[in-house]
Amino acid sequence: MPFQKISDWLEYDKNHLWHPYTSMTDPLPTYPVESAHGVRLKLADGRELIDGMSSWWAAIHGYNHPVLNAALEQQIQSMSHVMFGGLTHLPAVTLAEKLVNLTAKPLQHVFLADSGSVAVEVAIKMAIQYWYAQGKTKKQKLLTVRGGYHGDTLGGMSVCDPVNGMHTMFQGVLPRHFFVPQPICSDDGENNIEAMEKQLQQHQSEIAAVIIEPLVQGAGGMHFYCREYLQQLRVLCDKYDVLLILDEIATGFGRTGTLFAYEQADIVPDILCLGKALTGGYLTLAATMTTAKVVQGISADGSGVLMHGPTFMANPLACQVANASIDLLLSSPWKAAIEQIEKQLQEELSICQELTIVRDVRVKGAIGVVELKEAVDMKTMQADFVAQGVWIRPFNKLVYIMPPYIIKQGELTKLTQAIYKILKRLTLNAN
Numbered sequence: 244m245p246f247q248k249i250s251d252w253l254e255y256d257k258n259h260l261w262h263p264y265t266s267m268t269d270p271l272p273t274y275p276v277e278s279a280h281g282v283r284l285k286l287a288d289g290r291e292l293i294d295g296m297s298s299w300w301a302a303i304h305g306y307n308h309p310v311l312n313a314a315l316e317q318q319i320q321s322m323s324h325v326m327f328g329g330l331t332h333l334p335a336v337t338l339a340e341k342l343v344n345l346t347a348k349p350l351q352h353v354f355l356a357d358s359g360s361v362a363v364e365v366a367i368k369m370a371i372q373y374w375y376a377q378g379k380t381k382k383q384k385l386l387t388v389r390g391g392y393h394g395d396t397l398g399g400m401s402v403c404d405p406v407n408g409m410h411t412m413f414q415g416v417l418p419r420h421f422f423v424p425q426p427i428c429s430d431d432g433e434n435n436i437e438a439m440e441k442q443l444q445q446h447q448s449e450i451a452a453v454i455i456e457p458l459v460q461g462a463g464g465m466h467f468y469c470r471e472y473l474q475q476l477r478v479l480c481d482k483y484d485v486l487l488i489l490d491e492i493a494t495g496f497g498r499t500g501t502l503f504a505y506e507q508a509d510i511v512p513d514i515l516c517l518g519k520a521l522t523g524g525y526l527t528l529a530a531t532m533t534t535a536k537v538v539q540g541i542s543a544d545g546s547g548v549l550m551h552g553p554t555f556m557a558n559p560l561a562c563q564v565a566n567a568s569i570d571l572l573l574s575s576p577w578k579a580a581i582e583q584i585e586k587q588l589q590e591e592l593s594i595c596q597e598l599t600i601v602r603d604v605r606v607k608g609a610i611g612v613v614e615l616k617e618a619v620d621m622k623t624m625q626a627d628f629v630a631q632g633v634w635i636r637p638f639n640k641l642v643y644i645m646p647p648y649i650i651k652q653g654e655l656t657k658l659t660q661a662i663y664k665i666l667k668r669l670t671l672n673a674n
């Protein structure tokens with residue numbers, strides 16, 4: 244046993260292991276987790292934290308769920324993985340059938356990718372191949388809005404917000420796409436759609452697709468906008484002959500109050516990306532879905548080969564836990580649970596509005612956001628939250644929560660109270 248004490252392996256972690264968006268030479272502190280159960284993370288020193296993050300939108304049923312555990316245990320008895328080239332299996336086919344039935348009727352075809360970023364890459368390739376096979380070889384650009392987040396691989400990054408997404412650092416390798424201002428939702432009906440139309444008008448011969456996160460821009464800034472924008476965007480994409488890719492990797496599986504956010508705008512995308520909550524937070528898996536129209540288009544030049552095929556494509560364990568997670572969600576009162584969380588977040592976070600350091604408080608579905616005027620000191624605030632017995636990870640100016648759907652009223656109150664308490668203390672210190 245190389246590591247006798249917690250402090251030993253924490254030290255090794257610090258010296259050798261990269262964490263998301265961190266420095267190896269000046270690492271942020273990390274908290275050792277021993278186990279997780281329901282909405283609680285148990286730290287190695289025995290402390291328990293109530294989880295406000297669902298491990299980045301994913302663990303919607305909480306941790307260590309007996310039904311999801313059983314699905315994996317059962318699948319592991321028959322096979323953990325086989326290549327998907329030339330072989331197929333029931334876990335994948337069952338998942339495809341579930342996804343086709345759950346989503347809008349035209350979305351009939353499924354590509355099972357290994358992470359959200361890869362699902363976005365596949366979506367981009369589908370769009371480009373769709374036009375290419377029909378002789379429109381110049382349509383290779385994407386159009387998107389500022390403030391978006393679509394993943395960390397180069398293709399995904401190229402459509403992330405140019406500033407948040409560090410486009411300057413990678414300018415030599417990132418393809419250049421078209422950007423328009425972020426959608427807004429003002430009382431007078433202004434929503435910034437005109438800029439979108441202008442770009443489509445000017446560049447439709449170069450644009451393969453528009454890619455956007457519907458209703459909620461997640462990691463790019465936790466920004467919400469109105470359904471009318473999406474409705475107008477759908478019309479514009481048809482008018483200018485451009486495909487519409489909706490990235491529901493964060494919003495999918497109930498988070499915004501409907502199973503998928505696009506339902507609230509009553510539109511259907513040409514390509515849909517799903518991920519994160521797909522496996523209930525158990526394993527990495529994502530899906531890119533599309534329509535018969537896109538499938539036909541890709542095949543228009545007679546080859547029809549979609550140029551993608553990861554080693555771990557359609558991993559049976561991941562598929563089977565996804566199947567169990569979807570069944571669990573659909574058999575639970577998820578809609579009422581999210582409505583309850585939404586109502587409670589609205590009631591309990593609104594008092595943050597009175598703090599002078601707070602710019603905005605907003606809630607949508609099971610997402611609560613307190614936006615500050617200045618960026619927070621993440622290290623200090625993270626420690627403060629842990630001291631309060633909650634797991635909330637702020638970034639930049641945002642303190643936000645998206646708890647597991649199974650969270651109880653009293654547990655959610657612990658999260659909102661911790662936010663208020665810490666922000667209030669920060670306000671007092673700032674004065």
Ligand SMILES: *Cc1c(COP(=O)(O)O)cnc(C)c1O
Nearest residue numbers: 358359360392393394461492493
């Ligand atoms: C998280 C996320 C991704 C990337 O997913 P990974 O699994 O982290 O690669 C892409 N798009 C959106 C909207 C996301 O929230």
